[in-house]
Amino acid sequence: MSRSPTASPRPASAPSAETDDLEAQLVDDIGSFTHDPYGYALYAYPWGEGELKGVDGPRDWQRDVMNDIGGHLSDPETRHQPLMIAVASGHGIGKSAAISMIIDWAMSTCDDCKVVVTANTENQLRTKTWPEVSKWRRLSIVSHWFTTTATAIAANDAEHSRSWRADAVPWSENNTEAFAGLHNKGKRIVLIFDEASNIADKVWEVAEGALTDEDTEIIWIAFGNPTRNVGRFRECFTRYKHRWNARQVDSRTVDGTNKQQIAKWAADYGEDSDFFRVRVRGMFPRASSLQLIPTDWVAEAIRREAVHGLSDALVCGIDIARGGDDDNVIRFRRGLDARSIPKIKIPGSETRDTTLFIAKVCTVVQEHRPDAVFVDSTGVGGPVADQLRRLMPGIAIIDINFASASPDAHYANMRTYMWWRLRESLRAGLAIDDDPLLEAELTSPEYGHNQRDQIALEKKDDIKKRLGISPDDADALALTFAFPVMKSNHTHDQGSALLSEYDPFRS
Known part of the structure; x- marks a missing residue:
């Protein structure tokens, strides 16, 4: 660090000599942390005050990553060799805060530092990663040295605003120029991949090829939840582990994570389940050839935006509980949007009180007036479907027996067929709510x-025996894929009478 990048005017309320002395001292102090990101973090932020009240410094794992960077840069033998760090973790450990503090240190302690940040999706980058980066930049003692916008941080020195900056760059497999141009010879480059598990391999390859400048401090850090057991992020821990400083962070070991929620997940799913491995232990899911729906498909469906077409029908699926601790679940889906209308759960114990239960279901269905309702008619579901048809004659109520024959001979039964269509919809772009139980x-x-060599889904009772959970919510969602549904051209209030905007008597 040779100088301050600030071009801010001198405060009128302070004597100029005193201001200059304070600024000069600040420049010297910050310069002493050129190869010490942890020391910078302790110095630069108002720990214990305001937004950091109750916090006395970076978390232990954040400190370890910062010290790895400091140790690498302090050693003359490694300083100009690329440092590549991969962190796979559970949820809630403070990944975005770590990213932000490292970026702030990198820019504040090196002239003309170049930083590029990307994430698994543009939405993640725009709404989660970059706001956190901006927050820590604002909290920094040298916040006045830089200007922060919605997509960049740049030095206030006009002569260096293009060369001394950090940029939030969405990735695209068809447009990788931003990552191919990562050159900053003789200075410092920092590349951050947030939620790296879902960044395309091609982007990794292009970025890796670009980080070749000699006599340059090069730091590449990949953070993320380990949602996929294939891809370049996974290979940081396997095939390329000799090149990456890779660590896995268990949410249970980190201060400030929700230990009650973690304990609940452990009790519900088991500590060795893929769900718990990914969300808590920071471990990659098992490469199970038997798993119908890949974990990363579901993770992506949770993150993506919910959209649907104007001609998409609204479809309802109702999974009927057999009593006990299972739930009746009512799900709605419009095209690829299974998120916008919240699901409704009714305890299985209420199924016995048929009158009250039917009334609740009717209230929910009539509120949304879907184009079709598919009801699980297996067992006690048949009489429920009959009652719904009687009470709501203007709405199409269709019985679906999970064990009945599939319309496609490749599948052993109707339930397998519906789940496979759900599976393919998740791959095609279905958006679902962020619900750990549904996941x-x-x-x-x-x-x-x-x-008969037909695809056969594991039975619901077998899933419950194996995992202790019954997929009631997922079955309700699968029911919405029973048959294709056209958007209605009539109102349910008028039975099947067609409505038209054309009025033959209008002049």
């Missing part, structure tokens, strides 16, 4: 082949 239900079922 677990979708990723738990396994499949095989029967004697």
Whole structure:
């Protein structure tokens, strides 16, 4: 650090000599942390005050990563060799805060430092990663040295505003120029991949090829939840582990994480389940060839934006509980949007009180007036469907027996067929709500082949025996894929009478 990048005018309320002395001292202090990001973090932020009240410094794992960077840069033998750090972790450990503090240190302690930040999706980058980066930049003691916008941080020195900066750059497999141009010879480059598990391999390859400048401090850090057991992020811990400083952080070991929620997940799913491995232990899911729906497909469905077409029908699926601790679940889906209308859960114990239960279901269905309602008619569901048809004659109520024949001979039964269509919809762009229980239900079922070589989904009772959970919510969502549904051209209030905007008597 040779100088301050500030071009801010001198405060009128302070004597100029005193201001200059304070600024000069600040420059010297910050310069002493050129190869010490942890020391910088302790110095630069108002720990214990305001937004950091009750916090006395970076978390232990954040300190370790910062010290790895400091040790690498302080050693003349490694300083100009690329440092590549991969951190796979559970949820809630403070990844975005770590990213932000490292970026702030890198820019504040090196002239003309160049930083590029990307994430798994543009939405993640825009709404989660960059706001956190901006927050820590604002909290920094040298916040006046830089200007922060919605997509960049740049030095206030006009002569260096293009060369001394950090940029939030969405990635694209068809447009990798931003990552191919990561050159800053003789100075410092920092590349951050947030939620790295879902960044395309091609982007990794292009970025790696660009980080070749000699006599340059090069730091590449990949953070993320380990949602995929394939891809370049996974290979940081396997095939390329000799090149990466890789660590896995268990949420249970980190101060400030929600230990009550973690304990609940452990009790519900088991500590060795893929759900718990990914969300808590920071471990990659098992490479199970039997898992019907890949974990990373579900993770992506949770993150993506919910959209649907104007011509998409609104479809309702109702999974009927058999009593006990299972739930009745009512799900709605419009095209690829299964998130916007919240699901409704009714305890299975209420199924016995048929009158009250039917009344609740009717209230929910009539509120949204879907184009079709698919009801699980297996067992006690048949009489429920009959009652719904009687009470709501203007709405199409269709019985679906999970064990009945599939319309496609490749599948052993109707339930397998619906789940497979749900699976393919998740791959095609379906958006679902961020519900840990739904995520677990979708990723738990396994499949095989029967004697006729048909695909056969694991039975619901077998899933419950194996995992202790019944996929009621996921079954309700799968029901919305029973058959294709056209958007209605009539109102349910007028039975099947067609409505038209054309009025033959209008002049």
